[in-house]
Amino acid sequence: MRRTPAPRPLPPAEDQAARFARQREADRTATAEDYVELIADLLRADGEARAVDIARRMGVSQATVTATIGRLQRDGLVETKPYRGLFLTDAGRDMAQAAKARHELVVRFLIAVGLDAETAEQDAEGIEHHASEAALQAFERFLAARKAGG
Amino acid sequence: MRRTPAPRPLPPAEDQAARFARQREADRTATAEDYVELIADLLRADGEARAVDIARRMGVSQATVTATIGRLQRDGLVETKPYRGLFLTDAGRDMAQAAKARHELVVRFLIAVGLDAETAEQDAEGIEHHASEAALQAFERFLAARKAGG
DNA sequence: TCCGAAAGTTAGCCTAGGCTAAGAAGTGAT
DNA sequence: ATCACTTCTTAGCCTAGGCTAACTTTCGGA
Ligand SMILES: [Mn+2]
Ligand SMILES: [Mn+2]
Ligand SMILES: [Mn+2]
Ligand SMILES: [Mn+2]
Numbered sequence: 001m002r003r004t005p006a007p008r009p010l011p012p013a014e015d016q017a018a019r020f021a022r023q024r025e026a027d028r029t030a031t032a033e034d035y036v037e038l039i040a041d042l043l044r045a046d047g048e049a050r051a052v053d054i055a056r057r058m059g060v061s062q063a064t065v066t067a068t069i070g071r072l073q074r075d076g077l078v079e080t081k082p083y084r085g086l087f088l089t090d091a092g093r094d095m096a097q098a099a100k101a102r103h104e105l106v107v108r109f110l111i112a113v114g115l116d117a118e119t120a121e122q123d124a125e126g127i128e129h130h131a132s133e134a135a136l137q138a139f140e141r142f143l144a145a146r147k148a149g150g
Numbered sequence: 151m152r153r154t155p156a157p158r159p160l161p162p163a164e165d166q167a168a169r170f171a172r173q174r175e176a177d178r179t180a181t182a183e184d185y186v187e188l189i190a191d192l193l194r195a196d197g198e199a200r201a202v203d204i205a206r207r208m209g210v211s212q213a214t215v216t217a218t219i220g221r222l223q224r225d226g227l228v229e230t231k232p233y234r235g236l237f238l239t240d241a242g243r244d245m246a247q248a249a250k251a252r253h254e255l256v257v258r259f260l261i262a263v264g265l266d267a268e269t270a271e272q273d274a275e276g277i278e279h280h281a282s283e284a285a286l287q288a289f290e291r292f293l294a295a296r297k298a299g300g
Numbered sequence: 301t302c303c304g305a306a307a308g309t310t311a312g313c314c315t316a317g318g319c320t321a322a323g324a325a326g327t328g329a330t
Numbered sequence: 331a332t333c334a335c336t337t338c339t340t341a342g343c344c345t346a347g348g349c350t351a352a353c354t355t356t357c358g359g360a
Contacts, residue, residue: 017209059167130276
């Protein structure tokens with residue numbers, strides 16, 4: 001006689017608050033992750049990472065890039081040589097590498113569960129910032145199992 | 151002899167820019183989605199949705215809730231009767247319902263791929279805002295197949 | 301060498317989403 | 331009816347991340 005799908009009770013307020021707080025934290029680091037990842041990609045592909053190119057690829061004005069780079073510099077992630085491009089610090093390189101690994105894992109995973117490549121690329125750009133270590137490990141396991149099992 | 155995992159070339163700048171732009175768009179709507187979802191949950195569970203409770207559950211100050219509710223009202227999603235709680239407009243109810251369905255689908259999916267329930271709950275809170283319709287459909291298919299196949 | 305185009309910065313503006321502190325306004329129990 | 335408590339709003343502040351317009355600096359080709 002049950003018509004509705006069993007309304008789950010609300011989680012304890014503190015738990016829920018903690019989740020939202022971690023959420024906000026992830027949002028705050030997302031921009032930095034995308035920038036350093038892009039900078040690393042440009043360095044690899046072009047040998048240099050120019051602010052103009054970042055602006056073009058991020059779909060954002062050069063002024064915005066200047067401001068954001070300022071924050072990344074403040075946070076010890078990048079160094080700049082004006083008219084000579086951007087460079088990653090050790091911390092920046094670490095973050096870039098982690099971001100890239102995560103990004104590609106999420107893309108592979110989304111494709112593996114049946115998403116088309118282009119949409120996977122699109123969605124991964126956001127999902128990557130919200131997948132915990134545990135989630136990434138689950139994605140890895142899933143990919144490994146699928147490869148093994150066939 | 152290949153040592154590195156084949157460096158994928160950078161996507162066309164315009165494509166990449168479009169992805170980031172959609173990303174930013176999703177970020178902008180995320181707060182509204184979480185609020186209306188919570189309001190709907192509170193209405194169901196408590197019969198009313200008070201700003202205080204939203205503040206507690208969002209882990210945010212009451213002043214922040216007032217401001218955010220103001221935006222939701224401006225955008226035609228909620229109505230307020232001071233000291234009598236919050237109510238959803240038709241548009242708000244629609245958004246809440248969609249948000250809730252998405253949220254629960256993402257949780258179920260994450261659990262299905264091997265994530266523990268608590269982490270699934272946590273990660274879903276962010277991932278839900280970045281999963282496209284196509285991704286959600288892929289998640290549904292995956293769950294259906296798994297249930298069928300065993 | 302010079303000079304226009306490209307690259308980068310600066311100034312000034314905006315919104316979202318946070319915060320604290322203080323005050324106003326209901327509510328409910330005595 | 332009163333009054334303490336709770337709820338809500340207001341004021342004033344902050345940062346991130348956007349924007350345009352105008353300016354400065356560098357680069358490279360003629
Ligand atoms: Mn991203
Ligand atoms: Mn990425
Ligand atoms: Mn959410
Ligand atoms: Mn949600």
